[in-house]
Amino acid sequence: MNAPHPIDQFKKFKYEITRFMMIYKFALDQMETKIEVLKEEFQSLHDYSPIEHTKSRLKSPESIMNKMFRKNHELTFESIKQNIKDIAGVRITCSFISDIYRIKDMLCNQSDLRVLEVKDYIENPKPNGYQSLHLLVEVPVYMSNGEERACVEIQIRTIAMDFWASLEHKIFYKYNKDVPEHLTRELKSAADSANALDQQMERLHREIQEIKDADNERDEEELRRIIINNQQFTLPSNLLKLLGSGE
Ligand SMILES: Nc1nc2c(ncn2[C@@H]2O[C@H](COP(=O)(O)OP(=O)(O)OP(=O)(O)O)[C@@H](O)[C@H]2O)c(=O)[nH]1
């Protein structure tokens, strides 16, 4: 039998790589929609969103190949799928550490997502000071010829953690991964300061939340008190809720 013509071989490869990358793109689109739904729901119902902003990226084929060579893996689609888990990635930035865990729980409870791994670099920071919560989740993608599953890497961090990580990333690449000792020390100290700021903001956030809750409770008490014929009555709180909902 004749070997396939080089042009046919090229066409086949082009089709395969396009389909391979599309699956990750659709998985990423779905994750973005899920995150947007959570964000909008919070914003309209609670007048507050635990999500400050998100950034997503599809790893370029060049970056995938570099990583495969760096890690000495065989260059096949199956091997890429098994070994590179961050082809589709989303980064969620929050104001407070407690928001990170809230978002993690909300995502992990979605039944169509399969959580493959949780790496908690907040509880256990990396030796250089890196902090973030990483989730690897598998998302179902329905293509014309059946279901595929693609992995998405979700990095959840505070603004301070993100600020630190982006500077560290720049320094790491500027020095071609061989960062001078004094900069490594300074970066670790900056990570400690970022963490101290996060802890302080968390305490303030909790205090403000407690004041808000107490105010709401007081307002509700006021609303429940009614006066009929010079006599004061207190409505049960479930009745007040029912009246408030207009049911
Ligand atoms: N700036 C910065 N980013 C980091 C650091 N460690 C991890 N990350 C980010 O998190 C991603 C995944 O890191 P890990 O969860 O530790 O996974 P890993 O398997 O050890 O790393 P990879 O093989 O690079 O994917 C990286 O690709 C970076 O985007 C760090 O020390 N500094």
Ligand SMILES: Nc1ncnc2c1ncn2[C@@H]1O[C@H](COP(=O)(O)OP(=O)(O)OP(=O)(O)O)[C@@H](O)[C@H]1O
């Ligand atoms: N999960 C993610 N979500 C959003 N952006 C990401 C995510 N992971 C990496 N990035 C960003 O994408 C850009 C390009 O990343 P690229 O895929 O080339 O390499 P990398 O993921 O940083 O490193 P590696 O190749 O070692 O995995 C970088 O700015 C990086 O910070």
